[in-house]
Amino acid sequence: MKKNYAKQALLALALVTSVSASAIEFPAIGGAPEDGKVYILTSRSNPSNFWTRTSWDGAFYLQPYNADNIKNSAFKAVKNDDNTWSFTIDVDSKGENEETITTTYFVGIPSGTDNLNANLEEPVKWEVTEGDYPGFYKLKAGEGQGNEKTIGGYLHLNNGNEFAVISESSNYWFPDYYGGVQKNEYDEPITDENGYLPVPLNTISQNWAFVETTTNLASFNQKVRLYSLLQGIEDNYLEDDMYKEGFQNAINAALPYYQKAEFDETDYEAAAAIIKHYTDLYDEIQKALELLGNDNDATFTDAINNAVSSFNNANADLDAAVSTLKAAEEAYAKGSGDLTVLGTNMSFEDLSAQNGSQSSGIAAPPTGWNVFIKGKQVTTVDEIKAAGITAWHGVNDDSEGETKDGNLSFGIWNGGIPEYEISQTISGLENGTYIIRAALMVGANGSGSRRTTQRIFGNLNSTYFASQDEYDETRLDQSEVYRFAELVEPITDRQMQEMSVEALVYDGTLTFGVRTNGDYAAALRDNGNGAGGDGWFKVDNFRIEKTEFSSDNAVAIYVHFAEALEQLLNNKMGTSIYKEARNILEQYEINNKSTLEQIITAFTAIKNIYAEAKRSADVYSELKAALVKSEENLKIYEHSASANSFEDLFYDIYDIYEEGNANEEQIKACIKQLEDGIEQLKATAIALGDITFVLKNPSFEDLSNQNDIPDSGAQNAPKGWNLYVDGEAAQTVSGGWCAINKGDNISVTLDNGTEATKQPTDGEYLWGIWNENIPEVELSQTFMNMPPGTYTLKADVMVEYNWANDNTTTQRIFANNCVQMWGTPEAYSELNMPADAINAAELTYAGHICTNGLMGDANSSLLHPMSVTFGVGPDSTMTIGFRTNGININGVKNGEDDPNGDGNLRGQGWFKVDNFRLSYDSEEIPTSIAYIREKTVTTSEIYDINGMRQTKLRKGINIVRLPQADGSLKIKKVIIK
Structure with a gap:
């Protein structure tokens, strides 16, 4: 909110302004670097955040304190003979004979970027000089930088106070545009005669402390947080005579905690609580002044004056002052019609839910706001991630436009976006018509539209972003009375546009906010955006206004639900619910002459019975579909042994x-x-030959579990299949792609000379996963009534070579205790061979390869056949499916650097699968495939026939030792031809 300084000047207050502020010393930390010691860097301009590295490219940046992240970003200082310094990170790995191999990487600026990293393989030099503050130093880039244009520049933080960079004028993109240097009238950076950028405007960010990792960083973190609070008060508030005394009281009360020799989290919390009492009242006063504007309302002015007096009184009850002022604001707002002040954090300027920092990752719901994903409220970062949002969810300054208020806005971006709502509720309102306004960004990109169902809403009313003819209204939420803003989706990631919704308050409460999902078909789009992000948005500057009651809008709500209920009654539902709904419809007759109370009574009754009737109609519809499916199966399997009993049940x-x-x-x-x-009908109809009919959704053509649209995000497991992640039942693999879609557009010349332009699916669709960090994943089906004998399971599977190199990890099909690996035997070792494969009654290899030389051709892009023969034992149980994880032949998990040269393994272990087929080969249970119910777990050892330990299965006879859970040892031979 903008401050009304003119109104502040008009408030007549007797203020004591003689208190003098005393400078607060930065907590002592670090010193001059010493040869051979291990350090992290602490920034003087952003001390509350700590040295860490990005998950995507390993660049150094600052984030809230996390001990593990700090440990991973520590480096060793090495003094060179010419008095320069080098900083190194050692990475240990295991060699072929289990020996430890240490690789040293140097800290510097890689080629093509301005941000600091620790991935340079040749020496990099730095000059270390005294900084502008005691204990802080400046780092000047010397020889060896991958980006030579940064040599001679000083390491500093970018504009966002987040990334460690040396900005130079040729780099426009990452991590920040020009790094905060002086610009000319054309918004271009002013460079020297050699094209280098001069010292950034914010020179404080050039100051770094070398902090030993043995330091109690947890305690320092708490003390630095308190320092930032106290210094923020000194820097921003002590020159304002109106509030100087109160803020000095806050400092004086908190300072004894800060000055303690032994400082811990409880000290921070106690001091921060004191400061919060003051800042809460100050913020409330600013809200009140903004609300008052140029009005001369005497009652409200007196209330503000009293609040300011309390703020500057060391003995005042500040919490009570906040409550009193809020009550005055509410009373004034309700009289003036501008109710924005009754909301919380309406322009998302409060970053307290994000520890005071902007977020380009996953943050908790903003202060004052509630978030619902798939209808369930989420309150923490972990809950948001578990619900499928793993890319960006938070508040930052990456937006613009005339409708934007302040510096910050909230937004969400993800590969796939589920049903999502951010909202808050105001109570105690008069019934009537209200207008909610907000600034909303819905933007396309180079891959096309990302519009789905983005809309702002207030109670039962909503406004969709685009025009009515740009939506399939059958896919819109019929529990809302909607209209359309008729806005155009620009190609932008930043531009906000004004939207509004006229909402009816009918029970004294107003719930408002933004809703969206990833249903691009609702926006009449045939395909999802190839780059993901369907359904994303940014929002800012919510405003609420009480307006003259609109009977037209109220009647429209009644008509909407009455028509929806009338149409719903054409469907089968419970008899008693049908009768009740019909009686309610006939009971009310509403028009524009009806009073607000009459309209509310009518549509509330209809709305409530509509929800109940909808549930009943939906479940009866499910039963009807099940009956139709049953009748179809009865015709197909009329000779099944259980046909008569099933017909009776039908x-x-x-x-x-x-x-x-x-x-x-x-x-x-x-x-x-x-x-x-x-x-049971299918099981008792099984005869020798193809029995794929037993499988559910074998080619993934049923998309009902993902809103009947193909998707490039994370969706529920396919209809008919069970999904397990790390051994636990799961809905999806969050954080990337886990869904049914049409596969990729490709260009592959086949052996017969024809060109394949998409993966050869059976039908239109296939299923698969891609994730930066692929866990243990299983997609499976279990059947309990299979006749004993020998069976064969087949499927088509793609494992691609791409920018992440060879993506082969442990992709495999399985059936009961038999397994086929996708690759050749040489693609696996004891470091990644999964237990179910080692313990398999029969282990085979499909023999497909995934190498650099095949990038882009058939082996890299197409689905390839896999097959496993297995037995069903006397218990008639069969489990079939697909498994994978992200561990490669070197035992390295995806997301980590492979010391043996495969690079960062983001996404390795991914796959696409389609066209499962099943055949019943024989009524004989194969003797070579002993039926094993229990799963044995464990770390295996592999030896050759001479007793020499091996790192992987090799051609010939392999002796595999398998420790069992009971302590015994199982020995088996594995023959690789």
């Missing part, structure tokens, strides 16, 4: 459907009976 449940007396729980039970009956 007609019994059909009668239940027709009578309409079953409740939701009973209908769900009926659906389960039919599904189990179909499985």
Whole structure:
């Protein structure tokens, strides 16, 4: 909010201004570097955040304190003979004979960028000189930098006070535009005669402390946080006579904690709580002044004066002063019609939920706001990530436009966006019509549109971003009464546009905010954006205004639900609910002459019964679909041994459907009976030959679990399949792609000379995952009524060579205790061979390869056949599916640097799979495939026939030693031909 200094000047207050502020010393930390010692750097301009490295390219930057991140970013100082310094990071790895290999990397600026990293393989020199503050030093880039244009520049923080950089004029992109230097009238950086950028305007960010990792960084972190609070007060508030005494009181009260020799988190919390009492009242006063504007309301002016007096009174109850002022604001706002002040953090300038820092990653919901994902409220970073948001969710300054207020805005970007809502609720309002305004960014990119269902809403009303003819209204949320803003989606990541929604308050409360999802089909788009981000947005500057009651809008709400209910009654539902809904519809007759109370009574009754009728209609629709599917299966498997009993079950449940007396729980039970009956029907119809009909959704053509649209984000497991992540049942693999889609556009010349332009799916779709860090993943189905014998499972699988190099890890199909690996035997070792493969009754290899020389051709882009033969034992149980993880032949997990030269393994272990097929080969249980129910776990050892330890399975006879859970040792031979 903008401050009204003129109004502040008009407030007549008797203020004591004789208190003098005393300078606060920065907490002692670090010293001059010493040869051979290990350090992290601490920034003088951003001391509350700590040295760490990015997950995507290893660049150094600052983030909130995290001991593990700090440990991973520490470096060793090495003094060179010419009095310059080098900084190194040693990375240990295991050689072929288990010996430790240490590789030394140098800290410097890599080629093509301005940001500091620790991935240079040749020596890099730095000059270290005294800084501008005691204990701080400046680092001047010397010889050996990958980006020679940075030589002679000083290491500093970028404009966002986040990345360690040396800005030079040829680099326009990462991590910040020009690094905060002086610009000319054309917004271009002013450089010297050699084209270098001069010292940045914010020279404080050139000052760094060398902090030993043995220092109690946790305690220092707390003390530095308090220093930042106290210094912020000194820098920003003590020259304002109106509030000087109060802020000095805050410093005086907190300073004894800061000056303690032994300082810990409880000291920080106690001191921060004192400061918060003052800042809360100060912020509330600013809100009140903004609300008052140029008005001369005497009552409200007196309330503000009293709050300022309390602020400057060391003995005042500041919490009570805040409450009193809020009550005065509410009373004034309700009288003036501008209710924005009743909201919290309406322009997202409060960063307290993000520890005071902007976020380009995942942050908790902004202060004052609630977030719901898939209808469930999430309150922490972990909960947001678990719900599938793993790219960006938070507040930063990456937005612009006339409608933007302040510096910051909130937004969300993800590869795939689920049902999402950010909102807050104001209570105690008069019923009537309100207008909610906000600045919203919905932007396309070079890959096309990213518009889906982005909209602002207030209670039952919503406004969609674009024009009505740009939406499939059957896919919009019918629980909202919607209109359209008719805005155009520009190619932008920043430009905010004004939107508004007229909302009806009918029960004294107003819930408002933004909703979206990844349903691009709702925006009449045929395909998702190739770069992801469908459904993203940025939002800022919410405003609320009480306006004259609109009977048209209120009647429109009634008509919307009445028409929706009337249409819903054409569907099958519970008989009692149908009768009740019909009676309510006939009970009310509303028009523009009806009073607000009459309209509210009518549409509330209809809205409530609509929700109940919708649930009933939906579940009866599910039962009808199950009956149709059952009837179809009865015709196909009419000779099945269980056909007669299943037919009896079918007609019994059909009668239940027709009578309409079953409740939701009973209908769900009926659906389960039919599904189990179909499985039994198929199982007792099995004969030798192709029995793919047993499998559910074998080619992933059923997209009902992901809103019936192909997707490039993270979606629920495919219909009919179970998904396990790290051994636990899961809905999806969050953070990348885990969904059904159409596969990639490719250009592959086949052996017959024809060109393939997409992966050869069976039908339109396939399923797969891509993730920066692929965990243990299993997609499977289990069947309980399979006749004993020998079976064969087939599938088509793609493992690609791409920018992450060879993506082969442990991709494999399995059936019961038999496994086939995607690659050749040479693609695996004891360091990554999974336990289920080592313990398999039969382990085979599909023999596909994934190498640099094949990049872009058939082996790299197409699906390839896999097949595993297995047995079903006397218990008639069969489990089939696909497994993978992110561990490569060297035992390195995805997301880590491979010391053996494969580079960063982001995404290794990914795959695409399609076209599962199953055949029943023989009624004989194969003797060579002993039926094993239990799974044995463990770390294996591999030896050759002469007893020499091997790192991986090799051609010939391999002796594998498998420690068992009970302490025993299982020995088996694995023959690789």
